[in-house]
Amino acid sequence: MKNNRDVTIYDVAKALNLSPSTVSRALKDHPHINQATKKRIRAQAKAMGYQQNKFASNLRQKKTNTIGVVVPKLNSYFMASVIAGVEKITNKNGYGLIISQSQESGKQEISCVSTLFNSRVDGMLVSLAFDTKNLDHFSLLLKKDVPVVFFDRVAECHGCMSIKIDNFKAGYEATTHLISQGCRRIVHIGGNLLRNVYADRYNGYRQALADNGIDLNHKLIFITDLTAESGTEIAKKILKMDPLPDGIFAANDTSAVSAMVELQESGIRIPDDISVAGFNNEPISRVIKPNLTTVDYPAREIGEIAATSLINKLENLQNISVDTIILKHSLIIRHSSLRGK
Amino acid sequence: MKNNRDVTIYDVAKALNLSPSTVSRALKDHPHINQATKKRIRAQAKAMGYQQNKFASNLRQKKTNTIGVVVPKLNSYFMASVIAGVEKITNKNGYGLIISQSQESGKQEISCVSTLFNSRVDGMLVSLAFDTKNLDHFSLLLKKDVPVVFFDRVAECHGCMSIKIDNFKAGYEATTHLISQGCRRIVHIGGNLLRNVYADRYNGYRQALADNGIDLNHKLIFITDLTAESGTEIAKKILKMDPLPDGIFAANDTSAVSAMVELQESGIRIPDDISVAGFNNEPISRVIKPNLTTVDYPAREIGEIAATSLINKLENLQNISVDTIILKHSLIIRHSSLRGK
DNA sequence: GTGAAAGCGCTAACAA
DNA sequence: TTGTTAGCGCTTTCAC
Numbered sequence: 001m002k003n004n005r006d007v008t009i010y011d012v013a014k015a016l017n018l019s020p021s022t023v024s025r026a027l028k029d030h031p032h033i034n035q036a037t038k039k040r041i042r043a044q045a046k047a048m049g050y051q052q053n054k055f056a057s058n059l060r061q062k063k064t065n066t067i068g069v070v071v072p073k074l075n076s077y078f079m080a081s082v083i084a085g086v087e088k089i090t091n092k093n094g095y096g097l098i099i100s101q102s103q104e105s106g107k108q109e110i111s112c113v114s115t116l117f118n119s120r121v122d123g124m125l126v127s128l129a130f131d132t133k134n135l136d137h138f139s140l141l142l143k144k145d146v147p148v149v150f151f152d153r154v155a156e157c158h159g160c161m162s163i164k165i166d167n168f169k170a171g172y173e174a175t176t177h178l179i180s181q182g183c184r185r186i187v188h189i190g191g192n193l194l195r196n197v198y199a200d201r202y203n204g205y206r207q208a209l210a211d212n213g214i215d216l217n218h219k220l221i222f223i224t225d226l227t228a229e230s231g232t233e234i235a236k237k238i239l240k241m242d243p244l245p246d247g248i249f250a251a252n253d254t255s256a257v258s259a260m261v262e263l264q265e266s267g268i269r270i271p272d273d274i275s276v277a278g279f280n281n282e283p284i285s286r287v288i289k290p291n292l293t294t295v296d297y298p299a300r301e302i303g304e305i306a307a308t309s310l311i312n313k314l315e316n317l318q319n320i321s322v323d324t325i326i327l328k329h330s331l332i333i334r335h336s337s338l339r340g341k
Numbered sequence: 342m343k344n345n346r347d348v349t350i351y352d353v354a355k356a357l358n359l360s361p362s363t364v365s366r367a368l369k370d371h372p373h374i375n376q377a378t379k380k381r382i383r384a385q386a387k388a389m390g391y392q393q394n395k396f397a398s399n400l401r402q403k404k405t406n407t408i409g410v411v412v413p414k415l416n417s418y419f420m421a422s423v424i425a426g427v428e429k430i431t432n433k434n435g436y437g438l439i440i441s442q443s444q445e446s447g448k449q450e451i452s453c454v455s456t457l458f459n460s461r462v463d464g465m466l467v468s469l470a471f472d473t474k475n476l477d478h479f480s481l482l483l484k485k486d487v488p489v490v491f492f493d494r495v496a497e498c499h500g501c502m503s504i505k506i507d508n509f510k511a512g513y514e515a516t517t518h519l520i521s522q523g524c525r526r527i528v529h530i531g532g533n534l535l536r537n538v539y540a541d542r543y544n545g546y547r548q549a550l551a552d553n554g555i556d557l558n559h560k561l562i563f564i565t566d567l568t569a570e571s572g573t574e575i576a577k578k579i580l581k582m583d584p585l586p587d588g589i590f591a592a593n594d595t596s597a598v599s600a601m602v603e604l605q606e607s608g609i610r611i612p613d614d615i616s617v618a619g620f621n622n623e624p625i626s627r628v629i630k631p632n633l634t635t636v637d638y639p640a641r642e643i644g645e646i647a648a649t650s651l652i653n654k655l656e657n658l659q660n661i662s663v664d665t666i667i668l669k670h671s672l673i674i675r676h677s678s679l680r681g682k
Numbered sequence: 683g684t685g686a687a688a689g690c691g692c693t694a695a696c697a698a
Numbered sequence: 699t700t701g702t703t704a705g706c707g708c709t710t711t712c713a714c
Contacts, residue, residue, distance in 0.1 A: 056707035080416030397691035
């Protein structure tokens, strides 16, 4: 914010022999201003290179027109797409965006939220970190009238909206599909059960087993951080099992893929010996051979809907009774799970 | 920015029977304030839940303490890591961050830059979009005293700093390595030559051929958008060539990997029939079989150095003569290019 | 349809 | 070491 961009409303007022208030009103298209003067003012402002000073405006209006976004990590296609959807909506509605990464850490999440709060964002879009337990940092926001919309990794939180998919159903479908291919001893690679997405996928898995008369075997359940490293480690453990499992349902593609790689290196045939399904439809799922069966869901739309909901809330257009929006997902069946009969 | 967070400096001043300026100074640890009063003030401020109003402060100081970041896309490990590095430095120095994606479009880049400029960021960190030609939107910034630091995809731009690696050398090394494995008909999958990274990698490739007495064959050179789709398409073209090429040097891992997949599906053996090298060391390079030979470079450090340089510039600590910083890279040789002799 | 004037919360020059 | 005061640029109430 340097001097040479400081053409103020006063400067253009002076140039036109008008008052600053008239200029201010004209520039925001206030109805009480004469069309002709509006035009003159706009032209003059443009000619002089006038630019609104948002700080003065924010200071005066007590509104920043800025939305804060807190995500675990930016490094997935899923997140990048969500954010593209968010940007589309916020741009269109004149909101700015501040994005920060919690790096999957609950502690860092608290600090992100507090930083955003301090920069007085009007509202926040949040997908929770892996190990966030306590939601106090959000209830604080709500007390201060800063609305929060959760997406994907959501929280039960009175007064917050959530945008997600039916992870239970998706987990159920993926597992059922594996069962339909003849799998009976199905490993589940799950994430932290504090997070709805992982708890729901896990429960879907359990339900599918139950509905098919398969007993739950806790030795087949691995709750991890879902990194590539964990996938590899679990594969090593799987290789030591006797009898060998015949299926894997992983809560993300990263761990599914790295497990597959490790298993294949030890001579396991996929899908014949072990069938595998992942989650997220990351591009990597189409690189691995055989291509990975996975669950696809509409990242961009999630972003758009989350942003729209938040803005509606901010502008009091919100239907207050809306609490959760659930989007469609689909199981994409590929060769990692399709056994020739 | 709602009422209930509006405890001002006046409120705490009144509570302590001090003047607002003393409070202001104490809160920023101004040296002229008595330690004891500083403590009292801090305690009181905390107790009352005081929070600085950045807009008032920015308005007054004509400085936003905010840095704008413009990147092509967020969906790579490379970018996510760069941004993590940037965040680390900016947080430490009390700067905020606004991140926006140009989606590889020069047009959108212009609009990102203008939005950031309008929110009066103090400076910008930029990695150019694929097809940005004209750099006027940046020279405009410089005229207005908003410093710009480019990273990775940099520009020749008087007054801007650049952080990058030696792409020429990296391209040269990758190609030389392929040649050392016996490759003679080496395809190059390159990106838009407007971008330094792609032009340099291409030139490195050419130089390596020349230094090894191999003629440049324009039929082996594909300039594309480096998406997975392009990789697949090029692979299809390669399959129709006679004689078949015996090597591929791609300017990113995405296109290298998708080309490999397509080639393998047609029975081409890698590396024996065709050896492949990529660029970026994305995680995908260790999923594909055989693992992809690629060029690694320090994303996080690039982010840290870019942010540090920009902040130095903003705070006039800058050694003005520094123009370009070049970081180390390394060729990571894996099985996609290693032929058993 | 337009203008005058106050004030958003903070900082910094100047005074004490 | 602390206080007084003016003003950053904008919006908005009230007056005309």
